[in-house]
Amino acid sequence: MSLTRPQAILATLILYNLALVGIGLWASRRTRDETDFYLGGRRLGPWVAALSASASSSSAWTLLGVSGAAYAWGLSALWLFPATVSGFLINWLWVAPRLMHRSRAQESVTLTDFVAGEPGDATRAAIVRLASAAIIFAFLFYVASQFQGAGHAFATSFGLPPAASIALGAAIILLYTLLGGFWAVSVTDTLQGLLMAAAALLLPVVTLTKVGGWAALVTGLERVAGPYGLSLTRDHPGLLGLAFVMGTLGIGLGYPGQPHVVNRFMALRDEAALARGRVIAIVWACVIYAGMLLLGLCARVLWTGLPDAEQVLFHAANTLLPPAVAGVMVAAVLSAIMSTADSQLLVASSSVSWDLPRAAGQTIPAGAAGVRRSRLVVLAITGAATLLAIAAPAAIFSRVLFAWHALGSAFGPVLILRLAGFRIAGRAALASIATGFGLTVVFYLLPDTPGDWVERLVPLVLALVVAWLGATRGRQSAARE
Numbered sequence: 001m002s003l004t005r006p007q008a009i010l011a012t013l014i015l016y017n018l019a020l021v022g023i024g025l026w027a028s029r030r031t032r033d034e035t036d037f038y039l040g041g042r043r044l045g046p047w048v049a050a051l052s053a054s055a056s057s058s059s060a061w062t063l064l065g066v067s068g069a070a071y072a073w074g075l076s077a078l079w080l081f082p083a084t085v086s087g088f089l090i091n092w093l094w095v096a097p098r099l100m101h102r103s104r105a106q107e108s109v110t111l112t113d114f115v116a117g118e119p120g121d122a123t124r125a126a127i128v129r130l131a132s133a134a135i136i137f138a139f140l141f142y143v144a145s146q147f148q149g150a151g152h153a154f155a156t157s158f159g160l161p162p163a164a165s166i167a168l169g170a171a172i173i174l175l176y177t178l179l180g181g182f183w184a185v186s187v188t189d190t191l192q193g194l195l196m197a198a199a200a201l202l203l204p205v206v207t208l209t210k211v212g213g214w215a216a217l218v219t220g221l222e223r224v225a226g227p228y229g230l231s232l233t234r235d236h237p238g239l240l241g242l243a244f245v246m247g248t249l250g251i252g253l254g255y256p257g258q259p260h261v262v263n264r265f266m267a268l269r270d271e272a273a274l275a276r277g278r279v280i281a282i283v284w285a286c287v288i289y290a291g292m293l294l295l296g297l298c299a300r301v302l303w304t305g306l307p308d309a310e311q312v313l314f315h316a317a318n319t320l321l322p323p324a325v326a327g328v329m330v331a332a333v334l335s336a337i338m339s340t341a342d343s344q345l346l347v348a349s350s351s352v353s354w355d356l357p358r359a360a361g362q363t364i365p366a367g368a369a370g371v372r373r374s375r376l377v378v379l380a381i382t383g384a385a386t387l388l389a390i391a392a393p394a395a396i397f398s399r400v401l402f403a404w405h406a407l408g409s410a411f412g413p414v415l416i417l418r419l420a421g422f423r424i425a426g427r428a429a430l431a432s433i434a435t436g437f438g439l440t441v442v443f444y445l446l447p448d449t450p451g452d453w454v455e456r457l458v459p460l461v462l463a464l465v466v467a468w469l470g471a472t473r474g475r476q477s478a479a480r481e
Contacts, residue, residue, distance in 0.1 A: 044273065049269075051281075052186040054281045054285060056264070060146055064310045066080055067292040070297050075225075077297075081289050083249045092281050092282060103266040115131065115418060115433075116429070139348045141388070144388040147337070151163075151389070173345070189342070203317060217297065244453070253408065257415060299312045302316075352377045432466040436463030439463075
């Protein structure tokens with residue numbers, strides 16, 4: 001008996017999620033203490049490190065937001081490709097090798113632990129508290145956007161109410177994250193990264209074939225693009241167009257400051273894993289972002305007037321693919337959501353159960369007791385993000401970019417200067433984090449600018465200036481090296 005489309009999609013998702021839970025059960029046997037729970041014992045190989053870091057940085061924003069931007073904007077969305085790939089290059093070529101060695105030398109378990117400076121500094125506790133507050137605040141919005149993407153997937157495929165869809169997606173992510181911590185998150189993220197790559201290869205090829213090839217795509221875009229669809233600066237002339245381009249390219253500058261991404265560099269096994277992981281990650285990024293941009297442009301030719309641009313991938317999969325294959329595409333979207341949300345839940349949990357107690361001079365529960373405490377924090381943050389997604393829905397593209405730049409502006413400048421060998425006075429580090437995070441929030445609340453260049457560049461630049469003014473050349477103390 002043949003399955004209907006919803007039944008085939010449901011069967012695919014059930015098998016996929018059973019695999020995730022199985023990975024969680026396997027990983028739970030490798031999780032003995034909080035270092036395992038948060039960094040996997042620093043034993044990540046190249047494939048797991050590369051694909052888990054890549055999938056964690058590429059959320060529902062990538063599969064739904066980027067394809068939707070290409071559909072809505074036209075050719076100006078192509079700037080998203082150099083913007084994102086440049087971020088991968090910065091992270092893997094410059095940040096990763098330095099952070100891998102420095103975090104080991106300083107025995108840092110979290111990014112907050114690393115950027116807060118040396119023990120005994122009078123401002124260290126204040127830095128940890130501010131950094132933890134920024135992480136929790138930003139990740140509540142970030143995780144909520146992932147759960148909202150899950151709601152889109154379930155609602156589109158099965159007609160479920162948004163609230164039920166969000167709760168279901170959150171429950172699946174919570175289950176395997178609680179079971180295995182960092183190991184479960186990293187290995188499932190690897191599977192999810194492969195599934196995302198498959199979607200980014202298959203669906204754009206199918207839609208391009210449906211359009212009639214490259215020549216037909218160009219002709220079709222000329223026909224349906226409208227007044228600004230073929231412009232590289234949308235509807236922004238002159239200097240406003242330049243601001244749009246710079247603001248879009250500024251997305252790449254936020255990559256070093258993402259705690260849920262750079263913690264994979266802290267967990268790398270050795271130099272060989274770093275070298276191979278670098279190639280895997282950069283190739284993956286090129287495939288994913290090129291594929292989603294092509295999908296959006298082809299969809300613009302095939303289906304004009306879609307009510308929600310962020311539904312392009314679902315519409316293409318359900319229209320052009322057999323039911324079982326469409327189920328894989330929906331699973332790929334859920335992969336993007338889960339691979340980001342689970343990593344962010346772990347990082348937010350580490351802020352509450354690891355960074356804050358240590359800053360307050362409290363003893364961290366050892367072994368299983370510490371893991372239980374961490375799991376309770378993951379549960380609480382998941383509940384809060386779920387409520388936010390249900391009660392205050394917003395566009396995935398804008399909400400993710402807000403959280404992304406808030407974190408990138410808060411942590412990127414201090415991290416980059418520390419990795420470059422500068423010592424930063426505690427007050428300067430504290431002021432830099434406050435400047436980057438606070439200004440991003442303020443500018444987010446103001447009316448949009450072309451490419452949101454004010455929100456994406458000004459806080460980061462000013463935070464870097466503040467950190468630079470308090471920096472002196474020279475490594476951290478020898479005891480920490």
